[in-house]
Amino acid sequence: xxxxxxxxxMKEGGKNIVRNGWMTFASVSAVTVMLFVVGTFLLMILNINxxxxxxxxxxxxxxxxxxxxxxxxxxxxxxxxxxxxAVEEVEYxxxxxxxxxxxxxxxxxxxxxxxxxxxxxxxxxxxxxxAEPQQTELVAEEIEAMQHVEKTEYGQDIFEQLFAATDFxxxxxxxxxxxxxxxxxxxxxxxxxLTIIARKTEIQIxxxxxxxxxxxxxxxxxxGLLLGVFGAAVPIIILSYGYTRFYEAIGEATGLEFxxxxxxxxxxxxxxxxLLAIGALVGVWGSIxxxxxxxxx
Amino acid sequence: MIEMxxxxxxYPNGVMAVNGISVYIKKGEFVYVVGPSGxxxxxxxxxxxxxxxxxxxxxxxxxSNLAEMKEKKVPYLRRNMGIVFQDFKLLPSMTVFENVAFxxxxxxxxxxxxxxxxxxxxxxxxxxxxARFMPHELSGGEQQRVSIARAIVNSxxxxxxxxPTGNLDIETSWEIMHxxxxxxxRGTTVVMATHNREIVNxxxxxxxxxxxxxxxxxxxxxxxxxxx
Ligand SMILES: Nc1ncnc2c1ncn2[C@@H]1O[C@H](COP(=O)(O)OP(=O)(O)OP(=O)(O)O)[C@@H](O)[C@H]1O
Ligand SMILES: [Mg+2]
Numbered sequence: 001x002x003x004x005x006x007x008x009x010m011k012e013g014g015k016n017i018v019r020n021g022w023m024t025f026a027s028v029s030a031v032t033v034m035l036f037v038v039g040t041f042l043l044m045i046l047n048i049n050x051x052x053x054x055x056x057x058x059x060x061x062x063x064x065x066x067x068x069x070x071x072x073x074x075x076x077x078x079x080x081x082x083x084x085x086a087v088e089e090v091e092y093x094x095x096x097x098x099x100x101x102x103x104x105x106x107x108x109x110x111x112x113x114x115x116x117x118x119x120x121x122x123x124x125x126x127x128x129x130x131a132e133p134q135q136t137e138l139v140a141e142e143i144e145a146m147q148h149v150e151k152t153e154y155g156q157d158i159f160e161q162l163f164a165a166t167d168f169x170x171x172x173x174x175x176x177x178x179x180x181x182x183x184x185x186x187x188x189x190x191x192x193x194l195t196i197i198a199r200k201t202e203i204q205i206x207x208x209x210x211x212x213x214x215x216x217x218x219x220x221x222x223x224g225l226l227l228g229v230f231g232a233a234v235p236i237i238i239l240s241y242g243y244t245r246f247y248e249a250i251g252e253a254t255g256l257e258f259x260x261x262x263x264x265x266x267x268x269x270x271x272x273x274x275l276l277a278i279g280a281l282v283g284v285w286g287s288i289x290x291x292x293x294x295x296x297x
Numbered sequence: 298m299i300e301m302x303x304x305x306x307x308y309p310n311g312v313m314a315v316n317g318i319s320v321y322i323k324k325g326e327f328v329y330v331v332g333p334s335g336x337x338x339x340x341x342x343x344x345x346x347x348x349x350x351x352x353x354x355x356x357x358x359x360x361s362n363l364a365e366m367k368e369k370k371v372p373y374l375r376r377n378m379g380i381v382f383q384d385f386k387l388l389p390s391m392t393v394f395e396n397v398a399f400x401x402x403x404x405x406x407x408x409x410x411x412x413x414x415x416x417x418x419x420x421x422x423x424x425x426x427x428a429r430f431m432p433h434e435l436s437g438g439e440q441q442r443v444s445i446a447r448a449i450v451n452s453x454x455x456x457x458x459x460x461p462t463g464n465l466d467i468e469t470s471w472e473i474m475h476x477x478x479x480x481x482x483r484g485t486t487v488v489m490a491t492h493n494r495e496i497v498n499x500x501x502x503x504x505x506x507x508x509x510x511x512x513x514x515x516x517x518x519x520x521x522x523x524x525x
Contacts (some may be wrong), residue, residue: 002405019390205386208348210376211403211445212369 007217013222023198024227031231031282035275038177039239042271045173050262059133061140063126068147074124077148081128086139089129095122113168123150181278189286196220196290203291220287223265231277235273243268298324298486299455304354306340306510314340315351316510322488324454327481329497330490331521332507338490339383341507342457345488346378354476359454376404381449381458385440387432387447391501393419393427396445404451421476431433437464445473449480456480458489462496474500486489497521 063081065074074092081090099120103110130139140152196203206216207270244264299322306315322328330338338512343349345357347363356363358374366374387396394415401411411417419425422442432440448456458477462470474496481487491497497504497520504519505512514522 004408005402005405008402202388202390207372207401208346208375208380208382208386208397209400209403210372211399212372215403235515248306 001218006218008224009215009218012219013226016219016223017226027227027283027286028231031228031236031279034181034183034282035232035279036235036238038181038278039235039275041173041177043239043243043267045177046267046271047262048173059130059154061128061130061136061143061152063128063143063152064123064150065125066148066150067123069124073148077146079145080146081126083140084139086091086130086132086135087128088131091127091129092212093125093127095120095124098122098125149163151206181282185248185282185285188209189289193286193290196287217288217291220291221284224283224285224287225280226283227283227287228279230279231278231283232279236275239275240264240268298322298326298359299354299474299488300357301344302355304343304344304351304356305350306337307352314510315344318354318507319512320505320512320515322486324486325484326480327487327502328489329502329504330488330507331492331497332513332514334492336507337510338507338508339459342459342488342490345455345457346375346380372403376451377454379451379456381441381444381448381456381461383459383463383490385432385444387440387443389432391431392428393424393430393432393435393443394503396432396443397450400447400450413427414450415446418450421449422446423472433459438466438469441465441467441491442473445476449476449485453485455486455488458487460490460492462491467495470496481510494521 011078020248051213063077065077069077078090081087090291099116099122102122103113103116106113128139128143130136140154143149144152207213247264250261299320301318301320302462304315305313305368307313316337318341325377330341332338344351344363345358347366351364359377361370361374363374384494388399391399397412397415397418401414406414416425416428419428423446424442424446427435427439432443435443445458445461448458456477461477462473465473470493477487477489479498481525501518501520503517504521506514506519506522
């Protein structure tokens with residue numbers, strides 16, 4: 001194919017877009033809706049995966065030491081915790097440090113608690129990290145039975161539920177995304193098919209005048225590509241804007257330490273590129289599927 | 298050049314349009330195909346550029362066998378032929394200029410060549426001043442002339458014309474005939490299906506008469522010979 005023929009195909013493809021005003025609108029809308037849903041789910045799934053990963057990697061047991069325990073008993077306790085084979089790491093946090101962190105985490109309001117410094121209500125704490133997140137519960141139970149331990153804490157309920165939920169959510173999300181992509185392809189293929197049926201006689205005439213199949217196919221290929229890319233533009237803009245605002249808002253809210261959302265920048269670039277690629281693929285595939293039928297003259 | 302051996306065509310609906318035609322048309326000949334409406338003239342010429350495939354029999358154009366020709370090669374066959382369709386077959390969304398230019402774009406001619414040559418053939422069919430018109434803005438005769446311009450723009454070896462004067466007054470018809478004759482004199486083989494008695498009888502050429510899908514008469518410098 002000569003360069004000028006390529007230019008011709010692009011012009012024709014562009015013209016088709018303009019010429020088929022309504023059909024173009026319908027196709028682009030179909031892609032827009034589908035990619036919007038796919039994009040939303042993609043962002044959700046990526047974040048849920050991210051939560052799951054971070055939860056799995058830093059599940060820890062907080063061991064509250066009896067306030068009456070002396071320094072020597074604390075050391076003994078520490079070494080017996082170390083003896084548990086599933087334990088990977090033990091960190092000691094004296095109660096003064098705990099209070100410091102607590103007050104600092106409250107920011108301005110922390111000053112109301114300054115008085116606590118005189119009579120610190122907190123315990124000294126061991127933060128224990130299990131080698132495998134699934135061993136957390138066992139480690140906690142074993143430590144709980146030891147002497148000088150007031151209690152252990154590891155957010156039992158949330159963790160148990162989340163461990164069960166993560167795999168489920170991943171699978172459901174994947175199935176959902178595949179289903180939606182399939183729906184989008186089907187929709188755009190159908191929409192383009194309608195525009196091609198409207199141009200069936202034109203295609204037949206072109207063939208009678210000596211046009212090859214690929215000569216006829218190219219403008220439709222480009223038209224499909226453009227439809228897909230246009231369709232991707234709106235969801236990319238809305239999702240990028242929406243997620244950025246959401247991320248800023250979440251960043252300001254406190255107390256969501258487990259729910260550490262993915263930063264907007266790289267996530268949005270990846271998602272946008274993916275949506276663009278899906279849109280282009282869907283458009284091209286749709287147009288090729290539709291034009292094939294009409295080339296037998 | 299164009300050769301048919303015992304060619305039959307039955308349409309899927311059971312109509313037997315062509316029933317055992319054998320014919321040989323030499324390079325550079327000018328042939329009228331005449332016969333009553335429904336005799337099978339259009340079917341006969343459509344098989345030459347493979348819009349229709351024969352049910353039986355052999356057709357060869359320039360030595361290549363159409364029955365064995367792969368689907369992919371058909372566009373190249375058509376590029377060597379100019380076709381004037383009974384129903385014009387202009388592209389409705391393109392201007393007159395673009396319609397004629399399309400046949401040259403297909404063979405990837407250069408822009409400058411296309412411009413020059415298209416304006417040249419539009420001049421021949423006297424439509425230069427309507428180059429920017431859309432087909433629906435033209436009269437039937439003018440559309441017919443666009444279709445002729447498109448058929449001759451690539452200087453084809455064979456020109457097939459199905460009723461090229463069907464929608465024209467007698468004066469315009471003669472203009473078209475002179476164009477076709479001129480093209481023929483430059484070496485293009487012309488096959489023309491027609492109902493136009495006056496033209497056949499006054500511009501004497503080979504006449505192939507078809508009736509009921511069979512050749513009933515084949516005369517060099519023949520006459521129209523039907524009442525209609
Ligand atoms: N696509 C088709 N499908 C079925 N039957 C057809 C088709 N085209 C033509 N026929 C039938 O084949 C017969 C011959 O038709 P054809 O068009 O070849 O006649 P013709 O000689 O060109 O007539 P006219 O002078 O009116 O143009 C007719 O009976 C017609 O009904
Ligand atoms: Mg006919």
